[in-house]
Amino acid sequence: QVQLVESGGGSAQPGGSLRLSCAASGSIFGIYVMGWYRQAPGKQRELVATIFHSGSTNYADSVKGRFTISRDNAEKTIYLQMNSLKPEDTAIYYCNLEFHLTRLNYWGQGTQVTVSS
Numbered sequence: 001q002v003q004l005v006e007s008g009g010g011s012a013q014p015g016g017s018l019r020l021s022c023a024a025s026g027s028i029f030g031i032y033v034m035g036w037y038r039q040a041p042g043k044q045r046e047l048v049a050t051i052f053h054s055g056s057t058n059y060a061d062s063v064k065g066r067f068t069i070s071r072d073n074a075e076k077t078i079y080l081q082m083n084s085l086k087p088e089d090t091a092i093y094y095c096n097l098e099f100h101l102t103r104l105n106y107w108g109q110g111t112q113v114t115v116s117s
Helices: none
Strands: 002-007 010-012 018-026 032-039 046-051 057-059 067-072 077-082 091-099 105-107 111-115
Touching (some): 002 091, 002 105, 018 091, 018 111, 046 067
Antiparallel strands (some): 067 077, 091 105
């Protein structure tokens, strides 16, 4: 079993910054990818950014140049630095972990990010 615990959500003004963290624990072995997804009210959950065990990253076009995902393999923790926030970034942000071989994936409970003036 895998547990993912997110932290760092909150409110920010447009142009501001927030940093999210996600700590993974439990039976974590082998190669896996971790990432952030978000879901705004009335919309489907969408990819924000992913980071592989190797450190390679992938970003949604809407956040490229503004958000940075990073990873501490030893601590099994990922971070999402969000800069130049926009009102359309408002959503619940979810952490995800997926194992490479089995494709089993796990979700955190989500953390609210609100961007408004």
